[in-house]
Amino acid sequence: MVRILTKENVTQLLTMPDALEYVEEAYKQLSLGNALVPQRIAITDPAPGLTLIMPGIIGGEMNALATKIVSVYKQNPDRYNMPTVLAKVMVQDINTGDIVGIMDGSLITAMRTGAATGVSVKYLARKNSTTMGIYSAGVQARKQVSAVFWGLNEKLEKCKVYDLKKEVADGFKKELENELGIEIEIVNSGDDLLTDTDIIVAATTSTTPLFSGDKVSEGTHISSIGAHAPEARELDSVIIKRASLLTAGLKEACLAEAGDYIIPINEGVIRENDIISIGGIINGNISGRTSDSEITIFKSVGISAQDVAVGKLVYDRALKDGIGQDIDF
Amino acid sequence: MVRILTKENVTQLLTMPDALEYVEEAYKQLSLGNALVPQRIAITDPAPGLTLIMPGIIGGEMNALATKIVSVYKQNPDRYNMPTVLAKVMVQDINTGDIVGIMDGSLITAMRTGAATGVSVKYLARKNSTTMGIYSAGVQARKQVSAVFWGLNEKLEKCKVYDLKKEVADGFKKELENELGIEIEIVNSGDDLLTDTDIIVAATTSTTPLFSGDKVSEGTHISSIGAHAPEARELDSVIIKRASLLTAGLKEACLAEAGDYIIPINEGVIRENDIISIGGIINGNISGRTSDSEITIFKSVGISAQDVAVGKLVYDRALKDGIGQDIDF
Secondary structure, eight states: OOEEOOHHHHHHHHHHHHHHHHHHHHHHHHHHOOEEEOEEEEETTSSEEEEEEEEEEEEETEEEEEEEEEEEEEEEIIIIIISSSSEEEEEETTTTEEEEEEEEEOHHHHHHHHHHHHHHHHHSSSSOOOEEEOOSHHHHHHHHHHHHHHHHTOOOOOOEEEOOOOOOOHEEEEEEHHHHOOEEEEEESGGGGGSSOSSEEOOOOOOSSSSOOGGGGGTTTEEEOOSSTTTTTOOOHHHHHHHEEEEEEHHHHHHHHHHHHHHHHHHTSSSSGEEEEHHHHHSSSSOOOOOOOOEEEEEEOOOHHHHHHHHHHHHHHHHHHHHHHEHHH | EEEEEEEHHHHHHHOHHHHHOOOOOOOOHHTTOOOOOOOOEOTTSSSSSSSEEEEEOTTTOOOOOHHHHEEOOIIIIIIISSEEEEEEEEOOTTTTOEEEEEEEEEHHHHHHHHHHHHHHHHHHHHHOEEEEEEEEOOOHHHHHEEEEEEEEOOOOOOEEOOOOOOHHHHHHHHHHHHHHOOOEEEEESGGGSSSOSEEEEOOOOSOOOOGGGGGOTTTOEEEEOOSTTTTTSOOOOOHHHEEEEEEESHHHHHHHHHHHHHHHHHHHHSSSEEEHHHHHHHTTTOEEEEETTOOOEEEEEEEHHHHHHHHHHHHHHHHHHHHHHHEEE
């Protein structure tokens, strides 16, 4: 029996606090060597777009085994009136191997990407943080703010946002003021995000640094979830050098894909050993922030363990709440 | 919209002649460099079984993009009264990346494995072949005989079968005499298969050679679809040395996984360059059998392109015949 969950079902079932908890557990199990994230498979030519096949397994109490198939076809909106990014998650029973749940993966992708930032905020931001700034007002960015809100235990009071598209920023403000009850300020330059903000989030499609690292205030926590190619980055080498903690969702994944770390390593500004997986901090094996003046950085390129964890969460909730449709095939 | 196809739907839609045609086309496109078979991902620990993630893409007129997720859990029958092997195939629209079909993959696996042998028989067996012998009477073996029957254009008259389990051999005889209208002879030793047979198929779980290569008659075509680990093989080095044509479903896959070729290469009996992908013969770039006295060998370890092709075939037929259930998610 396969539980089929539509986008509406997933929306109904998935909350950010739950996503945070599951992604935190995924990072923890990864760090304990109790989870496996194989190198994802990328398929392009002769297709006109990219498909990523992302399987993973997480042991411990989660016992989750799943695969996300996500496609990125840039011509979809113009040519077919369809989204660029399409995704589905197949959840297997870890005890039998049987595929027991198949669900829309678009919200899962946005929520697990948000949750990564949320977990980093929980462990690395100053405890008295109440303000943030975010580069981009897009769909991903909105989930980032929600994740920071929950990562701070609902103590987020204000978010500044910078986006070149005014109508997108307006939609962001309206949606999040309504959803989270916080103040949203639309600013006119990227640098305006750097003052009076405890947390900075970069969630853009930019391939070059968004700001000068020397303008960032002491004590800031920064999360970058945009750029994910060795030659692309949202953060410059200055801020990487100033930070006292350089963390990653998964160190190996960032060393393979994140220009934010790869470029300063190649420049000799930092060494590979300066990067740590956040799971080590969650486990308590590595100490996190030790003072209110430190700058901390979290970089995530997205790994299957996040999808596996959140896919399992949605599946479990669906069974518990009786949501979705069972098909025997 | 996703077309969901149950095992019964797939059984209704999938015939061996069609599977042969599609697998042949897959081999052809692979050989033309117009298809991609990424290294499959294997996931085990901390699960109690193995999951293989097998995506692939085939261009040309087929335009197929799909992923098979297949699990092999040996404890399933005893512990959960479920099959050891479970599989599903996710078919994507190559133009949009959207997953448009999800189907049971167990019959597809058996049929595409059979079809590989059928294609080899079409191109490599003597044109006047009418008899075969097969090691194993199991589920896979039955599809192998069906594939040889269709690969020979229905000219197969007789099949000898050897299996240690008498009741399995009896079931094999009953099923195939009924299905194909050919004579089935159950023999008492493996060597009995080697006389008066034009084609020999090895479809066992054995990890050591099934017969002495010096006992094989001139002119025989052999297909081995069992052993698929570097240290395991169904064929000995003698028969590999005697054969004038050593073919593979995909040379690279066999050089990575097929002890039947890897062991004699390591022994210095043959060289890597002696192995050819059958697609080259299908394309006409490499000549096949040139005399009735040659021994020809085909080895297949199973590659995603076979599943992708047959998955696409089933999906296309389902749309055409209005079979299955559409779900919007």
